[in-house]
Amino acid sequence: MLMFRRNYAKRCNTSSKFKLLPEYKLKCGLEIHTQLKTENKLFSLSTNSPFSDVDKPNYHTSFFDVSLPGTQPILNPEAILFALRLSLALQCKINMNSHFDRKHYFYGDQPLGYQITQHYSPFSNTGKLRLFKDLDSIEEQTKDISVIQLQIEQDTGKSVYDSADSITKIDLNRSNVPLIEMVTGPDFTDLKQIRAFIKKYQNLVRHLRISTGDLETGAMRVDVNISINDYARVELKNLPNTSSIASAVKYEYSRQVNMIENGEGDKLRNAETRGWTGSETVKLRSKESIIDYRYMPDPELPNIVLTSDVVDGVKDMLPVLPDDTCMSLMQEPYRLSLKDAKILTINSNSRDELYTHDELRKYYLDTFEAYRSLCERHHQEFLRKLPANWIIHELLGNLNKMEITLYEICRSLSPEKFAELLLLISNKTLSNASGKLLLAHVLNSFKENSFAAGKPLNFLELIDEFELQAVADVESEGLELICERILAEVNNDKMINDIKSGKKKNSIKFLVGQAMRISQGRIEALEFETTFKKILKVSW
Missing domain, CATH: 1.10.10 (Arc Repressor Mutant, subunit A)
Known part of the structure; x- marks a missing residue:
């Protein structure tokens, strides 16, 4: 028994190297709640700003958000548009006649006494998101993760415990913020797949401009359903970020394996919900003891009725999806590496950006074409890797260091101007080292002058002024x-x-x-x- 406990402790240590055991098959599914970045809330005209004015609780609220008697919900059509974008991107079957239901329960941060959701007739279902070995770093060549359903629902408020006064305060700024709940099938069999899916889904909602996708702020919240060898499902809650998700899955897998090896498999016959404390999972409740939510159709909200021309119109306006964009950048005429293609495609940070992936990719594509045109005009060899190398590794480094936005520098250092700099480097007028110095000087000058419009940028004049000419034909x-x-x-x-x-x-x-x-x-x-x-x- 002592040896067994040591093995269990070692296995449950999430900081040690984790390994799935072939005789204990992991099966996981995800439930992801995503806050929609609409202008107004789901059923009111309140501003949808759950994370702004943090020092002003209950500031972004209306009568309906705080559940004053006699108030009624008014559906925000922008939330329907966002749900349609995501459903189409995930290849879901659209429910042309969905409706809202009431899920009855009472907490202090849900004063209505029920949550408006879609239980009986969700917005869409039977979709999928495909993972690739090369793009997503999974073991399999491809892996399809099924999407069981997408449903629209309202978010709850937030309870804040004040330890000084030993009271719980209620902030309803988040109340009635529109959410999409996405439920996947139990298709995940290892941690790499889970990490890849969350990252890919996060990038997708940002790419579609429907959510910030930030786990840190709660704009995206993930629950994990896990079972071992087809025992009952355990739902893991309170997972604030990807590292917590990975650690919780490792710990829960090890816990369940330990119980099976210890002859306690019968205790895994009953489904339960567990929370993550940061170091272990703890039981919150058994599924048998879960309260009866008494679902019923919401009598105050009409059905969401869509027509085929509306669905087709939204489908036609969808942007090219990240996977397709990434693959196209790796082919002719760009031939980018996977790493560089991802930088131009994946938006890893959606707040306080110096650039978006859309802006960066457009700047690169425009620079690429301008540089190629200049090379043809001057009968100069076209170095196709030069635009990506200089934009990704030099320009972005300077923007981050100087805290300048890409949009601001475009007013003076346009893609056409940047192409001129690349031509001077490729025809040996400038050495690489001098080119880096000149680029840094130009950007710093823009910043000091507050980007004021002055005389046009002339690289040749600057080269003469600072004596940066490359020494050619050195003996x-x-x-x-x-x-x-x-x-x-x-x-x-x-x-x-x-x-x-x-x-x-x-x-x-x-x-x-x-x-x-x-x-x-x-x-x-x-x-x-x-x-x-x-x-x-x-x-x-």
Whole structure:
């Protein structure tokens, strides 16, 4: 028994390496509640801003949101549009005549005494979201996750416990915010699939512009249904982020495996709901003891009746979905790497952005075409990887460092202007190092001048002003003199021997850096690297 308990403790330690056991099959499904980014709430004209004015509780509320007697719900059609967008993107079957129901229960943050949802006739069903090995980092080549249904419902308020006064305060800013609840099939068999699906769904709702998708603020909330070897389902709640979801699944899997191995499998015959404390799952209630919600059709709300031309119209206006966009960027004429294609496609942060993935991708595509056109006009070799390398690795780095938005710099550094900079680099007027300095100078000047409109940006004038011209056709003797001088100054036999033997190949970059400093970046690093290898008779 002691040995068994040690094994269980080791297995339940979510910080240790986790491994699924082949004799204990994991089966998971997800329930995801997503707050819709509509202008107004679901059944009132209150502003839909559940996370703003945090110091003003009950500020974004109307009479219906706080459940004053005699008030009635008025359906917000924008929520229907958003639900339709998501349903179509998930290839769901649209219910052309859905309706709302009342789910009866009372908490302090749900003063109506019921929640308006769609129990009997949800908005849509039988959809799917496909995961790919290359795009989503799962083990299988493809994996379809079924979507059982999507339903529209209202969010509840928020209870805030005040420990100083030992009272619970109620904030109804979130009350009646529109939600979509999506229920998947029990199709997940490992953690990689769960992580990939949540990330992909999160990016999808942002791409469709229907939600911020932020787990941290509660705009997206995930419950996990888990079972082992087809025992009864356990529902995990209170999972605030992806790391908590992963840790809770690991712990619960280990807990259930432990019970089966300990001969307590009968205790898993009954479904239950468990919460996550941050270190373990704890029982909240048994499914048999769950309250009777007494569902009934809402008598104050009409059915949602859709026509085929409305559905087709929304379908025609859907943006190209992220997977299709990512794959197209990896093909001709762009041939981007998967990593770079994802950067231009996946929106990982939806709040306080310096750019959106749509803006960034459009800037790249416009720059790519402008640069290709300039190369054709000047009979210059077209280096197709140059636009992505400079936009993703240089431009974005400067925007983040200087806290400048992409929209602001477009007023002066348009894609056409950026293409001019790329041409100067590709035709050797500028070295890479000088090009980076010039780009940083231009962006910093925009910021200091508050982006005021001045004279047109002229790269050639700036190159002359700062003497940034690349040194072309450098004689090998001149390069060798610089390299010999650096080797003499470094005077480090161990480093030189490590370079020669290939033991520390990257050490040559130190020597190249010294040479670039002496030449003030006006000679390409590759020329110095080649010269150092020649002098040191490097064989690798």
